[in-house]
Amino acid sequence: MAKARDIPGFAAELPLREAAALAVGTRADEVWEHEHRVMDTGDIEGVHDMRVATRRLRAAMEIFAPCFPKKRHRKALREVKDLADLLGARRDPDVMIERLRAVEAGLTQEDRPGIESLCEELRADQEEANRRLSDELAKVRDDRLPERLRLLAAEVRG
Amino acid sequence: MKARKVKLDPDAPLGESLLAILSVRLDELYSFDATEPDELHDLRIAAKRVRYTLEAAEPVFGKPAERGVKTMKQVQDILGDINDCDQLLPFVDRHMQKLRAEDEAAALAGQQLPNRRKYRGLEALRAHTVAERERLYGRFARKWAKLERDTFRARLELELARAGVPA
Numbered sequence: 004m005a006k007a008r009d010i011p012g013f014a015a016e017l018p019l020r021e022a023a024a025l026a027v028g029t030r031a032d033e034v035w036e037h038e039h040r041v042m043d044t045g046d047i048e049g050v051h052d053m054r055v056a057t058r059r060l061r062a063a064m065e066i067f068a069p070c071f072p073k074k075r076h077r078k079a080l081r082e083v084k085d086l087a088d089l090l091g092a093r094r095d096p097d098v099m100i101e102r103l104r105a106v107e108a109g110l111t112q113e114d115r116p117g118i119e120s121l122c123e124e125l126r127a128d129q130e131e132a133n134r135r136l137s138d139e140l141a142k143v144r145d146d147r148l149p150e151r152l153r154l155l156a157a158e159v160r161g
Numbered sequence: 162m163k164a165r166k167v168k169l170d171p172d173a174p175l176g177e178s179l180l181a182i183l184s185v186r187l188d189e190l191y192s193f194d195a196t197e198p199d200e201l202h203d204l205r206i207a208a209k210r211v212r213y214t215l216e217a218a219e220p221v222f223g224k225p226a227e228r229g230v231k232t233m234k235q236v237q238d239i240l241g242d243i244n245d246c247d248q249l250l251p252f253v254d255r256h257m258q259k260l261r262a263e264d265e266a267a268a269l270a271g272q273q274l275p276n277r278r279k280y281r282g283l284e285a286l287r288a289h290t291v292a293e294r295e296r297l298y299g300r301f302a303r304k305w306a307k308l309e310r311d312t313f314r315a316r317l318e319l320e321l322a323r324a325g326v327p328a
Contacts, residue, residue, distance in 0.1 A: 015176030117282025
């Protein structure tokens with residue numbers, strides 16, 4: 004899991020609106036750093052890292068919500084949540100398959116076809132999640148979410 | 162569970178604001194009864210919000226926030242694993258229902274049942290998952306009781322307040 008980047012200047016006396024700008028700006032940049040790895044199915048950590056980065060961005064947007072223009076903040080937060088949900092739908096089957104394999108290791112040969120059939124269903128769900136995630140990433144780019152987040156962060160400084 | 166709104170002044174200092182947010186998030190966390198299975202999901206979400214607030218507070222408050230994050234992560238990990246079991250069980254049940262429907266259709270058509278070898282493993286998986294959930298819940302209950310014995314909340318808030326006072 005990628006470590007969260009330090010936010011220089013983040014100190015107790017800093018006015019909340021300045022901290023909001025720094026935190027949301029930094030966490031938003033971290034999200035897009037992982038984008039190129041997400042559609043590579045051989046790199047399962049790419050999805051995980053982008054999911055963790057969206058989780059951190061969401062947390063920053065929620066914590067500092069009172070500093071942002073309400074309507075635009077709500078819209079951007081909704082879009083970040085949608086992206087996070089799709090990253091979760093892509094990642095969760097990996098985790099579940101890993102769990103099933105661990106249980107399977109302790110079972111007999113006769114028990115395996117049942118577990119395998121469940122894994123197949125999970126892999127099918129994952130393919131569907133991959134398609135939806137690819138569409139969402141394209142949509143997010145078309146709707147200029149990264150730029151809007153940067154703008155929100157810059158504006159809040161006043 | 163929707164997070165409670167915290168009234169904040171955008172010009173107030175960050176440290177003070179984070180303590181105010183944390184206090185509300187801790188109120189939410191402790192508003193749930195950890196012995197009530199129906200409340201575990203909301204408790205998990207509340208623990209997540211406490212952790213994220215503490216993560217944001219780490220650069221400001223240092224070690225006490227870091228320790229709080231570690232503790233909340235332990236709670237959240239156990240609750241997350243319980244949640245995984247709660248997600249897996251209905252998924253297995255739906256899958257078995259689907260297999261049964263396919264087998265019934267095959268039987269009606271006078272064909273061999275395509276899924277006859279699959280039920281045994283799924284039943285075993287189900288039993289394992291139910292047992293694992295029980296084990297995890299026991300771990301969570303012990304962890305939660307320990308946090309209460311150690312007066313986790315009072316200590317955390319005290320340490321953070323001390324760390325936030327300029328030397």
